[in-house]
Amino acid sequence: MKIAPSLLSCDFARMGEEVQRIDKAGADFVHLDVMDGHFVPNLTIGPGIVKAVRPYTKLPFDVHLMIDDPLSYVEPFAKAGADIITFHVEADCDPDEVIDKIKSFGVRPGVVVKPKTPAQAVFPYLDKVYMVLVMTVEPGFGGQSFMADMMPKVSAIKQEIKRRSLDVLVEVDGGISVKTARQAADAGADVAVSGTGVFKADDPESAMDIMRGN
């Protein structure tokens, strides 16, 4: 698996240095959690912060929108330096329209499903997206427990991607650590987001190596 450390668990007062720290430790992507206080009961980072940390690394920015109105915010996050923008199918939007808008800025689109949303909810978009993100916690906060019961959903989505001979990455997010990464990899995940599992680790490099399966 590739590893995408989530900045939600970094030291917010030193975000640029934190990005450099995980880049040096071998991260594959940088995961940025955007919350609007409506779609989820938390507020986090906006496009201004994405733009501010962009010069600190060349790693792809994987921007996870947990907001009610993704369509209106595609442009500011694309212009701030997002390489991938994922948004929830449960948001108040037409997913096809959001995907097209993301692509119009040369950014890779992805769809996200919350734990209670079935695998089939992403099937209509599989031929248009770069990535599907399966939440393995309820979105909103870092440091929650991994929901192992989401693994059949990961496998079902992966199987449908293979059945249709598509080239779409499956990402998991929430509670991924050296202890839980293996289950996600076995279920078919290609990318694992990890916040506390990387930023709070004594040795982020070896934590990421273990999670990757090295």
Ligand code: DX5
């Ligand atoms: C939760 C976010 C996650 C979060 C994961 O809503 O989408 O990306 O940062 O944090 P950990 O890895 O600590 O569960």
Ligand code: ZN
């Ligand atoms: Zn996330």
